[in-house]
Amino acid sequence: MIKFAVIVLLATMAFAKPGGDAPCPGCPFTLTSEEDVARVTIILNESLAAVEEPHYKLGKINAASEQAVGGNLYKINADLVDVNDKTKTCDIEILRAKEVTVSIKCADEDEVKKVHEFKDKQ
Ligand SMILES: *[C@@H]1O[C@H](CO)[C@@H](O)[C@H](O)[C@H]1NC(C)=O
Secondary structure, three states, rough: OHHHHHHHHHHHHHHHOOOOOOOOOOEEEEEOOOOHHHHHHHHHHHHHHHOOOOOOEEEEEEEEEEEOOOOEEEEEEEEEEEOOOOEEEEEEEEEEEEOEEEEEEOOOOEEEEEOOOOOOOO
16 A cells, blocks of 8 residues: 555656656646746747737736747736736737747737747847
8 A cells, every 4th residue: 555655656746847847748837936937028028019019018927838839839817008008917829939929818809919020039
């Protein structure tokens, strides 16, 4: 019985941290560390600047996840501030592959989808 419990524990640990944060290659993982949130803030700011119409500024990020899918896919829930200083809660997806594809869906608004170039080669 103890042997069984040890095996279960080891198996659980193996799934929890396979050398990174993703539960498996290609699985989404939540970005929670200060470092990751700072990184996704830069990425989001770059895309918000590239999307000129509608123009949004970042209020704050509520939640973010990253997934490796032939590029990096970021799914972000954030409060965005429009040109009238109105704050809206939005779901944003940013796929960074050869180009950056961004889609923004704010509460009570149509989805906006734009493709833009990388600002800095990374
Ligand atoms: C992102 O943009 C917001 C609003 O424009 C700004 O306050 C913040 O400093 C920017 N963050 C980074 C990391 O560039």
